[in-house]
Amino acid sequence: MAKVKLEHVWKRFGKVVAVKDFNLETEDGEFVVFVGPSGCGKTTTLRMIAGLEEVSEGKIFIGDRLVNDVPPKDRDIAMVFQNYALYPHMNVYENMAFGLRLRRYPKDEIDRRVKEAARILKIEHLLNRKPRELSGGQRQRVAMGRAIVREPKVFLMDEPLSNLDAKLRVEMRAEIAKLQRRLGVTTIYVTHDQVEAMTLGHRIVVMKDGEVQQVDTPLNLYDFPANRFVAGFIGSPSMNFVRAGVEVQGERVYLVAPGFRIRANAVLGNALKPYAGKEVWLGVRPEHLGLKGYTGIPEEENVLRGEVEVAEPLGAETEIHVNVNGTVLVAKVDGHAPVKPGDKVELLADTSRLHAFDLETERTIGHSQEKVAAVR
Amino acid sequence: MGRVLLYAFLLLMAGFFLLPVYLVILTALKEPAKITLETVWQWPHPPYWESFRTAWEAFRPKFQNSVVLATSATLLSALVGSLNGYVLAKWPFRGSGLLFALILFGMFIPYQSILIPLFQFMKSIGLYGNLFGLVLVHVIYGIPIVTLIFRNYYSEIPDELVEAARIDGAGFFGIFRHVILPLSVPAFVVVAIWQFTQIWNEFLFAVTLTRPESQPITVALAQLAGGEAVKWNLPMAGAILAALPTLLVYIFLGRYFLRGLLAGSVKG
Numbered sequence: 001m002a003k004v005k006l007e008h009v010w011k012r013f014g015k016v017v018a019v020k021d022f023n024l025e026t027e028d029g030e031f032v033v034f035v036g037p038s039g040c041g042k043t044t045t046l047r048m049i050a051g052l053e054e055v056s057e058g059k060i061f062i063g064d065r066l067v068n069d070v071p072p073k074d075r076d077i078a079m080v081f082q083n084y085a086l087y088p089h090m091n092v093y094e095n096m097a098f099g100l101r102l103r104r105y106p107k108d109e110i111d112r113r114v115k116e117a118a119r120i121l122k123i124e125h126l127l128n129r130k131p132r133e134l135s136g137g138q139r140q141r142v143a144m145g146r147a148i149v150r151e152p153k154v155f156l157m158d159e160p161l162s163n164l165d166a167k168l169r170v171e172m173r174a175e176i177a178k179l180q181r182r183l184g185v186t187t188i189y190v191t192h193d194q195v196e197a198m199t200l201g202h203r204i205v206v207m208k209d210g211e212v213q214q215v216d217t218p219l220n221l222y223d224f225p226a227n228r229f230v231a232g233f234i235g236s237p238s239m240n241f242v243r244a245g246v247e248v249q250g251e252r253v254y255l256v257a258p259g260f261r262i263r264a265n266a267v268l269g270n271a272l273k274p275y276a277g278k279e280v281w282l283g284v285r286p287e288h289l290g291l292k293g294y295t296g297i298p299e300e301e302n303v304l305r306g307e308v309e310v311a312e313p314l315g316a317e318t319e320i321h322v323n324v325n326g327t328v329l330v331a332k333v334d335g336h337a338p339v340k341p342g343d344k345v346e347l348l349a350d351t352s353r354l355h356a357f358d359l360e361t362e363r364t365i366g367h368s369q370e371k372v373a374a375v376r
Numbered sequence: 377m378g379r380v381l382l383y384a385f386l387l388l389m390a391g392f393f394l395l396p397v398y399l400v401i402l403t404a405l406k407e408p409a410k411i412t413l414e415t416v417w418q419w420p421h422p423p424y425w426e427s428f429r430t431a432w433e434a435f436r437p438k439f440q441n442s443v444v445l446a447t448s449a450t451l452l453s454a455l456v457g458s459l460n461g462y463v464l465a466k467w468p469f470r471g472s473g474l475l476f477a478l479i480l481f482g483m484f485i486p487y488q489s490i491l492i493p494l495f496q497f498m499k500s501i502g503l504y505g506n507l508f509g510l511v512l513v514h515v516i517y518g519i520p521i522v523t524l525i526f527r528n529y530y531s532e533i534p535d536e537l538v539e540a541a542r543i544d545g546a547g548f549f550g551i552f553r554h555v556i557l558p559l560s561v562p563a564f565v566v567v568a569i570w571q572f573t574q575i576w577n578e579f580l581f582a583v584t585l586t587r588p589e590s591q592p593i594t595v596a597l598a599q600l601a602g603g604e605a606v607k608w609n610l611p612m613a614g615a616i617l618a619a620l621p622t623l624l625v626y627i628f629l630g631r632y633f634l635r636g637l638l639a640g641s642v643k644g
Contacts, residue, residue, distance in 0.1 A: 052539050073545040085536035089558040098554070099544035146544075 002063035009058035033201035041210040078147035086131040259325035263301035271366020283355035289331035404612035427613035438596035453518040461526025482520040529563040
C-alpha cells in the first residue's frame with residue numbers, strides 16, 4: 001500500500017493542454033474517484049499515474065518514489081481497463097497468472113494467489129474458460145482478478161463498469177467497494193458517472209477541461225460545491241440554476257426575479273451583500289424544492305410561482321418541471337401530490353440549502369464549509 | 377430465374393478460365409508425335425504418362441531449389457512483416473506514419489525498372505548467383521505488402537492488450553512473443569499463401585540473379601520450353617508439376633486466406 005501524490009502535473013499533446021496543474025495527495029488505502037465529462041483529462045491523468053502516458057511537467061510519486069521515469073511494470077500498480085483487455089488466447093487462469101509468470105514467481109505461489117483471487121471473486125469454476133466464453137460481468141471479474149493477484153500498491157481503474165448493463169453495474173459497484181475495503185489497497189478510479197463517483201469514492205476529484213474543479217468527500221461536494229460546474233455535475237437530477245437580482249434592505253437580502261422573491265438566510269445574505277444591485281446565479285437542487293401543502297419546508301419569503309410543464313411520477317416522489325417565468329425548474333415533490341401539466345403551482349425553497357454563483361467566474365458565493373457549519 | 381442466369385454466367389466464366397488448363401492437361405498426356413493443331417481438342421488414348429517422368433527428372437534439383445527458396449523467403453518475410461507491423465501499429469513514433477507510406481510506396485515500383493541496378497548490387501556484395509541472394513531479394517521485395525497486411529491486422533488488436541501486458545511486466549519483445557504472435561495466426565496464413573505463391577511463381581529475378589545450379593523451377597520450366605523443335609508435352613507436364621505446390625497451399629489454407637483478408641478481428 002502506498003500514497004499517490006501528484007505535484008503540479010501537466011499533460012500537453014502538442015499545443016493542446018489535456019491536464020492542467022493537477023495536484024493531489026491520497027491517503028494510504030484511500031479510494032479516490034476522478035469524475036468529469038468526457039475529455040476532461042481524467043483518463044489521461046490515470047494513464048500518467050500508470051506510466052502509459054508521459055508527464056509533460058510536474059512530479060508523480062507512488063509511495064515515496066518519484067515515478068516519472070519509471071516504466072509501468074516497475075511502478076507496482078495494477079490496472080483494470082474499460083474493455084477489460086483480457087488476453088484472448090489465454091484462459092482465465094493464464095490471464096491472471098501472466099503478470100506473476102513474467103515476474104518469475106514460483107509456480108505454487110502463482111497457483112495459490114490465482115486460486116485465492118478466483119475464490120474472492122467467485123470465478124473458480126471459470127478458470128479454464130477463454131475470455132470469449134465469458135459474459136461481460138464475468139470478464140469484469142477476471143479483469144479485477146488479474147489486478148488482485150499482483151498484490152500491487154495501487155489499483156488503477158478506468159471506467160471498469162461502463163460496458164456492463166445497468167443492473168450488473170450496480171451489483172459490481174457494490175462488490176468493488178467491498179473488495180477495496182477488504183484489501184485496503186489505494187485505489188484510483190475513473191468514471192464519468194457521478195453516481196458511481198458518489199457511491200464509491202472516499203474522496204472525489206471533479207475535473208473539467210483538464211482542470212481540477214474540486215477535491216472533496218462526496219457529501220461535501222454535494223453540500224458545498226466550489227463552483228457552478230460542480231454544483232450541476234453532482235446530484236441527480238441536476239441543480240436548477242436561475243438568474244436572480246440581489247436586493248439588500250438593511251439586514252435583509254433578497255434574491256429576486258419575475259416569479260419569485262426569496263429571502264436569503266443569514267450566511268448567504270452576508271455573502272451576497274457585495275452583489276447588491278447586481279445579478280447572480282441562484283442554485284437550488286430539485287430535492288430542496290417542495291410543493292406548497294405537500295412539503296415539510298415552511299412557507300416564509302421563499303415562494304416561486306410557475307406552471308407545471310411535465311410531471312413524472314416515480315412512485316415515492318414525482319419530478320415536476322415548472323416553468324417560472326421562462327426558466328424551467330425541476331422539483332422533486334411528494335409522490336402523491338396531485339399535480340398535472342398546466343397546473344399553476346407554488347414551490348417552496350429550503351432557504352438553508354440555497355446556492356449562489358458569480359455570473360462571471362461561476363464560483364460559489366459565500367458559504368465556505370466552516371461558515372455554514374457554524375450557523376447550522 | 378435470375379439465379380439460373382447468374383449461375384449459367386458464372387459457369388461460363390469458370391469454363392472460359394479453365395479452358396487453357398484443360399488444354400495443358402490434354403497436351404501433357406499426349407505422345408509428342410500426336411500433338412498437332414488438328415487434334416488439339418482430342419483426348420489421348422491411351423494417356424501417355426511418360427512426359428511427367430521426364431519433366432520431373434529434369435526438374436528435381438530445381439524443384440528442391442524452389443522449395444528451399446519459397447519456404448525460407450516466405451518465413452523470413454513473414455517474420456519481418458510481423459515485426460514491422462507490430463512496431464507501426466503498436467509503437468508509433470514521430471514520423472512512423474510517413475515511414476509506413478514510404479514502405480507502401482515500394483509496392484508501386486515496377487519490378488523491371490530495378491532489375492539492372494539490383495543485379496549490379498547483388499554482384500558487388502557477393503551474393504549474385506546463389507540461392508541465398510535470391511531469398512534476400514524476395515524478403516526485401518516483399519516488405520511492403522507483408523508490412524501492410526500485418527500492420528492492418530495488428531491495428532485491429534486493441535491497444536489496451538499491449539498496455540495491459542506492459543503493466544503486467546512484459547517488454548517490447550515479451551509483448552510480441554506472448555500477446556501479439558499468438559493472435560497473429562490468420563495474418564501469418566494470409567502472408568504465407570501470398571508470399572509463397574509470389575515467390576514460387578516468380579521468374580524474372582530468378583533468371584537474372586541465379587547461376588544454373590541454384591535456379592528455381594520457373595527457370596527450368598522456361599528452359600524446357602526453349603530449343604528448336606519443342607516437344608509440347610514436356611513443358612505442359614512441367615507446368616502442371618510446377619503449379620502443384622501453390623495449388624496445394626491454396627487448397628489447404630485457402631479458407632483461412634479469405635477469412636484473414638476479410639475479417640482479422642480478434643476483439644476480446
